[in-house]
Ligand SMILES: Nc1ncnc2c1ncn2[C@@H]1O[C@H](COP(=O)(O)OP(=O)(O)OP(=O)(O)O)[C@@H](O)[C@H]1O
């Protein structure tokens with residue numbers, strides 16, 4: 573596991589956001605992590621579909637990828653007001669630069685990249701129901717290119733968690749253990765307690 577420089581700063585975290593390619597485990601781990609922390613859970617892909625009353629496949633086929641990316645960016649932006657929440661992104665969300673910068677610079681957001689090699693990710697996706705109609709999975713010849721293009725964005729996350737060979741529960745536990753602590757508040761509290769004693 574690897575913290576980037578920004579990821580090792582102690583600060584008050586209101587939101588954990590999970591990023592990674594399709595099959596990385598964002599939805600599975602996000603749900604488990606939210607339960608562990610007692611926080612709310614949002615899956616950006618689900619929220620997009622509910623708000624637009626259309627499946628992702630329908631949005632791709634009616635408006636193309638560009639329309640989907642705009643709806644996706646708006647949805648993620650709107651979720652960033654929620655506190656005590658775990659938010660799982662779609663696999664391509666960090667390709668939108670505004671989303672990327674927002675998630676990396678918002679002081680209350682902790683961005684986690686769930687990492688695994690492409691062959692393992694594809695095996696996981698194939699085992700899931702609905703694999704046959706997923707727009708990005710269907711464009712086989714472009715997958716390697718998408719993966720390579722996204723990797724540098726993912727690797728800027730505050731925390732990188734390799735997920736091969738471990739379970740979703742273990743992955744969620746590792747993230748919970750690596751969350752920054754809010755030392756500032758702790759110090760103030762200690763200071764206040766001492767003042768009361770004097
Ligand atoms: N260590 C692990 N962490 C997370 N998921 C794992 C792990 N090992 C195996 N898996 C499996 O991989 C699959 C990940 O699927 P999931 O839908 O959570 O991915 P996702 O990142 O949300 O993908 P998408 O971008 O398609 O929404 C699940 O079936 C999960 O059980």
Ligand SMILES: O=C(O)C1=C[C@@H](O)[C@@H](O)[C@H](O)C1
Nearest residue numbers: 594617628661662663664708
């Ligand atoms: O990798 C991608 O580009 C995608 C991943 C899914 O989570 C969905 O957001 C959608 O199918 C696009």
Ligand SMILES: [Mg+2]
Nearest residue numbers: 598599617660
């Ligand atoms: Mg998902």
